[in-house]
Amino acid sequence: MSCLLVRTFVLTLLLLATACQGHLLDFGKCACSCRGDDQDAENAVPFSGPKGDIGPPGKQGPPGDAGAVAEWGSASNPGQTCSEIFANGVNEDGVYFIKPDRYSSMFQVYCDMESPGGPWTLVASVHENNPQGMCTTGDKWSSEQGNGKYVHSAGNWENTNIFGNIQSATSDDFKSPAYFNLKARNLMVWHVPNNTPASKYKSKASVMYKTNNDFLTNYNGNLRSLFKNKYPMEKTKQAQNKFDINKLVRATRKISPQITAAVPNWNPYEYDDLAKQAIFDGGSDIFDTGNQLYFSLNDGELFPITYEEKYSIGGVTLNTSTGYPFFMYLWVQESIARLMFKVDSELGADGEGEIVTYSGTFDQGVFSVTYKAQEVYAATDPSIMQVYFTISSPQAWESETSPILTPVWSSNTGFLNHLVTVGPVKNILFG
Incomplete structure (x- = not known):
């Protein structure tokens, strides 16, 4: 790619040394005049005087040669097309x-x-x-x-x-x-x-x-x-979901008093992040910053989840309930090879207390429930438990596979950085 070439003229000053009858004329502060060969330099009469006025500017020189034309398509000579x-x-x-x-x-x-x-x-x-x-x-x-x-x-x-x-x-x-x-x-x-x-x-x-x-x-x-x-690009009508996740969120909030009443010494917490993407403290120093949720589909990039915002992505719908306790529900309508769910929490326990994990499976009618959980307890701050579960039913939902729930647990009580994967799955509820 070429650029415009500009020819620049540089004015060079030449200092000339002039001789007079073998004696050098020094045009400095003082000078001497030449009086001839028969006059010794010792008899020369020195002289000096004020500087003369600056002469008028010279005439403008002729224009230089035109610069080279830049190649078409360069930054200096773009085409229209x-x-x-x-x-x-x-x-x-x-x-x-x-x-x-x-x-x-x-x-x-x-x-x-x-x-x-x-x-x-x-x-x-x-x-x-x-x-x-x-x-x-x-x-x-x-x-x-x-x-x-x-x-x-x-x-x-x-x-x-x-x-x-x-x-x-x-x-x-x-x-x-x-x-x-x-x-x-x-x-x-x-x-x-x-x-x-x-x-x-x-x-x-x-x-x-x-x-x-x-x-x-x-x-x-x-x-x-x-x-x-x-031909405007419009959304296509998606297949009818077998499950109304919004109805589940409403039902969960309705029975919230019964859930919290079943937990001994239940400690209420506050949703104190205006952006609805975390719980900063929650009251009673439960978190330093916690319950930050991330989700990905088929090994895609993890992206943050905003509380109470509904997502519909590639056959998956997701919603949250900011009641007590906090719930996140994810319904898988299409066949998905792999779901990944991450929760980051910095705890108020700051390394105190103990960690215990639980897991189990049980049936309720035609539904099968698998769960895994981790609890931080015995610290001066309130205990925290995070539970991950799947619900499937070949009879009611035509669930095709038994979901494999694989959590990666944190090993200290200062941070809970849980990474949970599920799949392959179809027509299951994850939470």
């Missing part, structure tokens, strides 16, 4: 700068200069490395928070958001400003393996196909207009 760059002699595939109009900012695009019907401009990539993790972290074209009530990233097919970058378009979702501010006639799609570098997008593509009927001219020439005005 890949087509304009191609028309000005650049015919190699690569990343170039464009500025579609005087109102838009300059940005980089990948230009395919060699494929028939082009030049073509890369405007977006839809990356997927986990087909089972629908609407989860990284799915910027759909939603990173599920296809439920709280959908934070929906609408990227129709809006002017941008994300990702050219170089990582095969390892993350990518949307260029060219998606909505370039005019085009046709569309080309490439299927490229994950983590392919930009220099090999074309050579590594397993499938390449394109239109040739200029259909985009009917939709303002870009994909944003196509999806916004003709």
